[in-house]
Amino acid sequence: MKKTQIGKLTSRRSMLAGLAGSLVLAAGPAASVHAQEGLGTADNPVEVRIMANEAFANTWQTLLVPEFNKAYPNVRVVFDGVPYTELLAKMMLDATSPNPEYDVLLVDDPWVPQLAEIGALVDLKGEKVAALTGDDYDWDDFNAAPLAAGEWQGVQYAVPVRSNxxxxxxxxxxxxxxxxxxxxxxxxxxxxxxxxxxxxxxxxxxxxxxxxxxxxxxxxxxxxxxxxxxxxxxxxxxxxxxxxxxxxxxxxxxxxxxxxxxxxxxxxxxxxxxxxxxxxxxxxxxxxxxxxxxxxxxxxxxxxxxxxxxxxxxxxxxxxxxxxxxxxxxxGIWIAGVSSKTEELEASWAFLEWLTSKEGESINASLVGSFPARKSTLNGEPAEPWLGPVYETLQQAxxxxxxxxxxxxxxxxxxxxxxxxxxxxxxxxxxxxxxxxxxxxxxxxxxxxxx
Missing domain, CATH: 3.40.190.10 (Periplasmic binding protein-like II)
Known part of the structure; x- marks a missing residue:
């Protein structure tokens, strides 16, 4: 049976976790700290904190995080909802703080330039994140308009997660x-x-x-x-x-x-x-x-x-x-990027990669009603019958x-x-x-x- 996108990502990350465990045995106690990083373990889970619009933060926490945890049980994702009118200011403050609280920022369409200019976000196509990205993630599958919302001056700082x-x-x-x-x-x-x-x-x-x-x-x-x-x-x-x-x-x-x-x-x-x-x-x-x-x-x-x-x-x-x-x-795309100051880069990107994968988009659309950005999702079989005409209109838009x-x-x-x-x-x-x-x-x- 062919593995799904989530299955591939999980297998790949399990392999990395196994490799990390082997390194711990070889390197001794000094390396044990690294075994607790990345995607965490049952005894030492990692936490990813996300700042998001309060209009949908709780819904995503309730409906999407449990689905993510089926693939990544040792990554604890916590959404903090903030009123829209206060969201950008709080993101800017957190990003410039010497001790920021958040690993992932859910950003409205026009805000990427502001956050990029202060160095708040990681280059998602850069070397560090590319090394963590599955081979079948397929950046070219995204429609140009929603993907471009997360780009500034040639750098991809965020990915579309709620393509409005x-x-x-x-x-x-x-x-x-x-x-x-x-x-x-x-x-x-x-x-x-x-x-x-x-x-x-x-x-x-x-x-x-x-x-x-x-x-x-x-x-x-x-x-x-x-x-x-x-x-x-x-x-x-x-x-x-x-x-x-x-x-x-x-x-x-x-x-x-x-x-x-x-x-x-x-x-x-x-x-x-x-x-x-x-x-x-x-x-x-x-x-x-x-x-x-x-x-x-x-x-x-x-x-x-x-x-x-x-x-x-x-x-x-x-x-x-x-x-x-x-x-x-x-x-009016909601895009998500990883904080440049995060100490949980792998776990943060694991959540965003899952959420914006082909399977993650379908789960998000079916459970929450969020619109997908991928061409393959819009042209494929919708998870719910009511999504069919919506997807047709969305592609046209x-x-x-x-x-x-x-x-x-x-x-x-x-x-x-x-x-x-x-x-x-x-x-x-x-x-x-x-x-x-x-x-x-x-x-x-x-x-x-x-x-």
Whole structure:
């Protein structure tokens, strides 16, 4: 019987452990310390501490770590959840501490440059980690867009572990009730708005609209500009030009922001204050026909009856509408890297290698709903039937994102730039400034911030 990826890794590491034991016998008591390192033993397990977003840290601890321990029983993995708004700052503090607590950092898409610049992360393709990596790990099997989220200036500092993409969710029942055909990935923005006119309606006959066409990010916060940017990229625009200067304060940028603002005309009352949670709740309750949100919520939105009123048959998922050039999406990959100061390099990489292996990705997708990054996983047999159409959409989103460079600014100053965009896009959406004024102001401030 052919060994699985995990079986190969386990056999290989068992061989290393056996070799270490032989060396101990040959070298005597002085070498015994080394036998307790690496992947640990039953008597002396090693511990790997991971700093992660509190939104999923506990779930991974509960569901994924036991699966990992089937292959590596002597590596104790401990997740510490931190609120998203505090996560980067705590990572930076820990990485620069003379006595850091964490071995692995779970990092959001735009943060790799900041962490790389302070030397916080190990080169995962470098000599030390390469010596610990199984021959069949296959870096080339990763899709380019998610893998690139962990790269900075030619060095691979992190690997994709929760490959999120901004996608379009739609409610088939609400489209049918409005007498509309199911939307397709080829639907343009003009066609989207034509449908939106019919999707806003009074479903219970009391004279007041109680169903709406769309809900998404409108609130003043750093993820709201990703909606505008996905439209910008679909229209052929970009955040920066080849010289690294802002390139969005133009006709394409203005048109794209006005499209984002127009969505408010077909959104629930009070939508200007809506973001991730509010739009998710409205969609799960069957109140809105479309939602632009992160694909990782699909399982909890369409599959899990504990968190949604909808079913798999009701929820469609695809890329955002087509602009002047192509469909829209936006990359929001969670990647994981090993701390450059870790004393548990082998065990830390063992966990990440397992998690991002072909089998580990399938386990992660099936148990947690995390999206895989590998082409072979997306093209293979999904672990659960509901993953089939999701994988098809995800592959399309990766291709679209790679072509249109659909991600946030890549720079050690990316957080500052994103906050500027959050402030100015919010002004434009709220009507406190014209789209042209908001983007001109943002471009000027970002030009200074990136210098």
């Amino acid at each position: 993409m901004l996608l379009r969710f739609y409610n088939r029942t609400l489209y049918e009730e409005a007498g509309l055909p199911e939307p397709t990935p080829e639907q343009t923005w003009d066609e989207f708005f034509a449908d939106a006119e019919k999707l806003v309606r009074d479903a219970d006959g009391d004279g007041k609209d109680d169903r709406w066409a769309i809900d998404t990010y409108f609130v003043r916060e750093p993820l709201t500009p990703t909606i505008w940017q996905s439209i910008l990229n679909a229209n052929g625009g970009s955040l920066l030009d080849e010289s690294g200067s802002p390139a969005f304060a133009n006709e394409t940028g203005v048109k794209s922001l006005e499209t984002h603002k127009r969505l408010l005309d077909y959104a629930p009352p009070g939508a200007l204050g809506h973001g991730f949670s509010e739009s998710l709740q409205a969609f799960r309750q069957g109140l809105v026909a479309n939602m632009f949100n992160w694909g990782s919520v699909y399982k909890s939105t369409a599959v899990d009856p504990k968190s949604t009123t909808l079913t798999v048959d009701e929820v469609g998922i695809q890329v955002l509408p087509v602009g002047d050039v192509q469909a829209g999406a936006h990359r 990766y291709d679209v994102a790679a072509k249109g460079k659909m991600w946030r600014i890549r720079s050690p100053k990316s957080d500052a730039a994103q906050q500027i965009l959050a402030d100015e896009i919010a002004r434009g959406l709220a009507g406190q400034a014209s789209a042209e004024e908001a983007l001109d102001t943002a471009a000027g401030k970002i030009e200074k911030a990136l210098k």
